Amino acid sequence: MTKQRFRHLTLLGVLTIPKACWPCSVTHVTSGVELVTKADAILRVRAVEYDKPPSNPTIGTNSVPDSVVKFEVLEVIRGHASSELSLHGYLNKFDDFNDQPSPYRFVRPGGRSGSCFANSYRKGADYLLFLKRSEETGQLTVNWAALAPVNEELHSSDDPWLLWVRKQAEQVSK
Numbered sequence: 001m002t003k004q005r006f007r008h009l010t011l012l013g014v015l016t017i018p019k020a021c022w023p024c025s026v027t028h029v030t031s032g033v034e035l036v037t038k039a040d041a042i043l044r045v046r047a048v049e050y051d052k053p054p055s056n057p058t059i060g061t062n063s064v065p066d067s068v069v070k071f072e073v074l075e076v077i078r079g080h081a082s083s084e085l086s087l088h089g090y091l092n093k094f095d096d097f098n099d100q101p102s103p104y105r106f107v108r109p110g111g112r113s114g115s116c117f118a119n120s121y122r123k124g125a126d127y128l129l130f131l132k133r134s135e136e137t138g139q140l141t142v143n144w145a146a147l148a149p150v151n152e153e154l155h156s157s158d159d160p161w162l163l164w165v166r167k168q169a170e171q172v173s174k
Helices: 003-015 032-038 160-173
Strands: 041-052 068-078 084-088 090-092 120-122 126-133 151-153
Touching: 032 126, 032 160, 041 084, 041 090, 041 160, 068 126, 068 160, 120 151, 126 160
Parallel strands: 090 120
Antiparallel strands: 041 068, 041 126, 068 084, 126 151
16 A cells, blocks of 8 residues: 555544544633633532433433533532532542642543543532533533633532632632
């Protein structure tokens, strides 16, 4: 096989891979300070249950899931929220803590491929959410800053990421 034909077949193979399988890449990862200033709401929440379970529980997706997770709002750091919130995502039985030092500069491991957003939550675990209102639906979403730490699992109510965000939010509101 000639080198030119091999290159052509390789390129053809890459172009036929579904876009959802391509690795995530962005030109800019939103910083923690930008998250605090640009978010419409910053909430500490607890994953409770499915509002809408996945249509097929054996298949997950890196794009927006068809399932919806219900959260209990524990604290409003910035913005406004009711006592409950629902977001597209999956419930699982595994922790997915960020493996970077706080303040985080990058999404937790579960969001480092596919759609660029972590979309799974451990039932009963607490998360810090940076929410933005979707221009398309008007609903709050965490899917607005690709590869950024927009929905990180918290170790406790005194998690270093949570403490840092509270301090930043105080400075922004002054």
